[in-house]
Amino acid sequence: MSTKNGSLGSTAQRTWREKVGLAEMLKGGVIMDVTNAEQARIAEDAGAVAVMALERVPADIRRDGGVARMSDPEMILAIKDSVTIPVMAKCRIGHFAEAQILEAIEVDFIDESEVLTPADEENHVDKHAFTVPFVCGARNLGEALRRCGEGAAMIRTKGEAGTGDVVEAVRHMRAIMREIRQVQIAREDELFVLAKEMQAPLEMVRAVHESGRLPVPNFSAGGIATPADASLMMQLGAETVFVGSGIFKSGDPARRAKAIVESVLFHKDPKKLAEISRDLGEPMVGINVSSLNERELLATRGW
Amino acid sequence: MGRVVGVLAVQGDYAKHMEVLGRIGAPAQEVRTVEDLDQVDRLIIPGGESTTVGLLLQRFGLGEEIVRRAGSGMPVWGTCMGLILLAREVEGRDQWTLGLLDVKVRRNAFGSQVNSFEDSVEIDGWEEPALGVFIRAPVVVDHGPEVEAFAQYQGQIVGVRQGTIIGTSFHPELTSDTRIHQEFVSK
Numbered sequence: 001m002s003t004k005n006g007s008l009g010s011t012a013q014r015t016w017r018e019k020v021g022l023a024e025m026l027k028g029g030v031i032m033d034v035t036n037a038e039q040a041r042i043a044e045d046a047g048a049v050a051v052m053a054l055e056r057v058p059a060d061i062r063r064d065g066g067v068a069r070m071s072d073p074e075m076i077l078a079i080k081d082s083v084t085i086p087v088m089a090k091c092r093i094g095h096f097a098e099a100q101i102l103e104a105i106e107v108d109f110i111d112e113s114e115v116l117t118p119a120d121e122e123n124h125v126d127k128h129a130f131t132v133p134f135v136c137g138a139r140n141l142g143e144a145l146r147r148c149g150e151g152a153a154m155i156r157t158k159g160e161a162g163t164g165d166v167v168e169a170v171r172h173m174r175a176i177m178r179e180i181r182q183v184q185i186a187r188e189d190e191l192f193v194l195a196k197e198m199q200a201p202l203e204m205v206r207a208v209h210e211s212g213r214l215p216v217p218n219f220s221a222g223g224i225a226t227p228a229d230a231s232l233m234m235q236l237g238a239e240t241v242f243v244g245s246g247i248f249k250s251g252d253p254a255r256r257a258k259a260i261v262e263s264v265l266f267h268k269d270p271k272k273l274a275e276i277s278r279d280l281g282e283p284m285v286g287i288n289v290s291s292l293n294e295r296e297l298l299a300t301r302g303w
Numbered sequence: 304m305g306r307v308v309g310v311l312a313v314q315g316d317y318a319k320h321m322e323v324l325g326r327i328g329a330p331a332q333e334v335r336t337v338e339d340l341d342q343v344d345r346l347i348i349p350g351g352e353s354t355t356v357g358l359l360l361q362r363f364g365l366g367e368e369i370v371r372r373a374g375s376g377m378p379v380w381g382t383c384m385g386l387i388l389l390a391r392e393v394e395g396r397d398q399w400t401l402g403l404l405d406v407k408v409r410r411n412a413f414g415s416q417v418n419s420f421e422d423s424v425e426i427d428g429w430e431e432p433a434l435g436v437f438i439r440a441p442v443v444v445d446h447g448p449e450v451e452a453f454a455q456y457q458g459q460i461v462g463v464r465q466g467t468i469i470g471t472s473f474h475p476e477l478t479s480d481t482r483i484h485q486e487f488v489s490k
Binding site for chain 2: 022029044045047131262267
């Protein structure tokens with residue numbers, strides 16, 4: 001790992017260990033998109049481990065079109081004041097000035113997110129330059145490791161946000177887990193070419209080869225709408241799930257939020273999941289990803 | 304019952320505690336249900352989100368069972384969130400806890416994530432200090448006479464013991480220092 005941890009006797013802020021450490025604390029949980037303080041409290045009361053503060057959930061961003069930017073700091077601060085759990089917020093891909101503002105208002109995590117309109121079509125934010133940790137989306141192992149190389153402390157599958165269709169989250173998680181296994185069983189002398197093919201930093205590829213896992217926690221996002229979806233992603237290897245539009249676009253958000261939290265805890269227990277899934281009201285309506293044209297896909301943003 | 308260390312695996316960094324226990328060769332098991340708890344003779348409550356885990360402990364009866372077992376002598380050690388859940392009282396909040404330690408804690412005592420840090424922590428009876436990793440960490444602001452404060456950082460209490468119950472604000476499971484784990488396992 002290129003980032004050094006602190007050692008005894010020195011106060012070492014902004015260390016890799018604390019950034020990844022906070023991501024570790026969020027494992028086995030649900031992170032929920034919220035657009036105001038009231039929703040944030042519903043999320044916290046249901047058992048969310050963190051909330052993502054944003055002005056419009058992805059389903060609305062998709063519907064409204066136009067340029068989607070960082071949320072108003074006023075709104076993020078109101079949410080921060082209303083809950084004790086960590087508050088995350090999104091900046092546009094490559095928009096390091098938005099990230100600096102989010103760091104200045106002390107959000108707990110920044111999501112450099114394809115859900116917003118990208119600000120830079122070549123470069124992502126240099127996340128090592130920040131004290132606040134970052135999460136980034138990925139569709140495959142190469143993309144995940146490029147983000148880790150830039151300093152991301154958490155990776156999430158991109159899925160296809162705002163659709164309520166889990167198919168892309170599944171595709172991305174399966175790709176990442178499959179490629180991890182391929183790197184793990186490769187010979188040492190094959191790692192150079194693997195790194196070249198995946199366009200990933202060699203040291204990150206080596207770390208995956210040795211540990212059989214991503215260098216940072218591996219979460220899932222993009223299209224999760226039901227307790228069964230959450231269970232599916234956890235069984236496929238996710239360590240926590242993000243639920244965006246799926247909760248507050250459903251008929252009974254408080255109930256659904258609580259059910260999805262429980263479904264992560266009991267993701268391997270179908271009897272409990274059956275109990276949890278009963279009588280939850282209407283899920284979000286959703287859009288089949290296969291009905292979207294290329295230009296409407298969010299997951300292809302980021303490189 | 305053999306000597307098996309349980310790690311509460313409802314939510315949080317339980318995998319890190321499992322890794323450390325594996326490294327020091329202590330038999331360990333993840334605990335999610337009352338049945339799991341029956342299999343262990345001591346319990347670690349890891350870091351995580353105390354509101355989330357508190358809710359889930361209440362919903363499924365596991366919290367009640369932890370209190371009952373601790374009452375009959377089961378050792379319990381909580382790190383960060385674990386300390387909050389063990390406390391009798393959370394400052395300024397009406398938050399459900401297990402109430403096994405006669406302490407009042409302040410949540411996020413050092414601020415939000417940008418104020419997380421690591422530094423050395425003096426531990427009573429240790430020659431070498433511990434490396435304390437503090438992540439949105441709580442501190443003990445008040446405690447009863449039966450509570451021994453064994454670790455301080457800049458005048459704040461960050462480690463307490465009351466009988467067989469231990470709480471620390473910091474995360475030894477994120478470092479290579481296994482001394483507290485070894486002590487907890489060997490008692």
